[in-house]
């Protein structure tokens with residue numbers, strides 16, 4: 001990979017106990033733009049994953065004994081280094097993942113913000129005193145780190161999905177092992193390089209890269225020395241990992257798939273709704289868990305919204321994310337583009353109409369055209385499944401109760417969005433939507449200060465915000481007796 005200001009950020013071996021572990025077997029990391037190999041990375045496996053868990057266990061007493069201030073200082077240095085190297089980290093991310101460079105740099109800033117946030121929040125892990133039922137006792141509650149944390153993360157946010165978990169874990173006093181997605185290990189390894197430069201001690205932050213997802217996943221979910229397992233990825237894989245974690249009764253948190261409704265009411269500011277739908281749908285070529293998946297438009301504004309929306313989508317600039325002005329890159333793989341194509345073809349066969357796009361992109365095998373479908377119904381496969389691609393299905397509706405029922409008619413419950421200017425409706429709909437996060441007249445909702453997470457089969461636990469540390473802390477109750485005279 002060329003054009004990095006600091007070539008040392010391109011690491012190609014797993015980072016375990018402060019050391020870079022070379023192995024003979026290699027994995028090729030490819031650029032989704034053209035499938036060209038950009039780096040070959042050592043292919044670690046079960047043995048290295050076990051080593052990483054051992055290292056994290058050994059580092060636990062030292063790391064948890066540090067004061068919150070000391071940990072905060074190290075995390076802040078890590079944050080500063082990420083921001084100082086934002087250009088290089090963004091470039092590495094674009095080349096392995098495909099999202100446009102401006103968006104990739106945005107992800108670095110977003111991921112780093114969680115490190116800054118938890119560096120500060122770690123100083124506020126307060127305990128409690130509780131009035132005791134008898135005078136000779138006192139009840140005190142303290143909070144302690146859970147122990148070794150293991151994580152598995154997806155390819156769609158190769159930096160931020162790790163930062164969100166690691167920052168909270170480290171701030172709470174836990175040590176950490178992550179297995180990043182096979183397609184995007186370079187961003188994870190660059191984070192390890194910067195963690196080392198920040199002075200985070202050996203064994204505290206470990207990255208194991210390998211293509212044996214199942215075998216490495218078994219170690220991370222079933223190892224007796226891992227106290228907590230945290231996962232971001234698809235719901236089916238999440239379910240399997242929850243059940244594996246049951247064997248040792250681990251604490252688990254899950255950030256899984258979504259099927260976000262985006263609702264436009266008759267009283268909405270239509271230009272704002274179009275802008276919100278654009279940002280919530282087409283970011284990362286539609287490959288985010290909070291991406292709009294179904295656009296419900298009330299019949300009175302259906303034509304107006306659709307016309308304006310199609311015009312905006314048609315103007316999107318598709319291409320290699322390293323080129324100036326590109327707004328949509330390729331999808332992660334040809335298989336992903338093919339899956340989207342199947343959903344589009346299925347909906348057309350069921351009566352949907354193509355207002356724009358509807359085909360694989362001309363730029364290469366991994367591209368899909370930004371697409372808008374009208375005449376979609378909520379029972380079509382495209383509305384029931386996570387599309388994970390640049391396709392907007394538009395579904396017409398008549399009234400508020402009907403659309404809340406349609407929006408909730410899914411096993412998912414991650415993010416939802418709606419546009420309205422009526423204050424009564426805003427409260428009714430916000431409370432009626434069965435989702436962990438609701439954007440109201442807003443299409444971009446995630447930031448370090450806010451609790452990110454879902455309900456139903458979109459997962460459990462929250463990342464970011466003052467609640468984000470809870471998943472990495474145990475509550476310990478101290479009962480002090482014999483205090484009477």
Ligand code: NAP
Nearest residue numbers: 153154180181182213214217233234237255256257258289
């Ligand atoms: P995925 O197939 O579930 O993969 C996610 C991670 O799990 C990857 O590292 C993958 O490794 C690993 N994995 C797959 N099968 C495994 C197994 N049997 N045992 C252990 N690990 C296994 O999901 P994806 O397609 O990469 O990511 C997209 C999904 O993530 C979408 O559903 C999206 O909604 C969800 N997501 C959710 C959030 C959230 O915060 N809720 C955020 C981002 C993404 P390999 O790379 O080697 O396959």
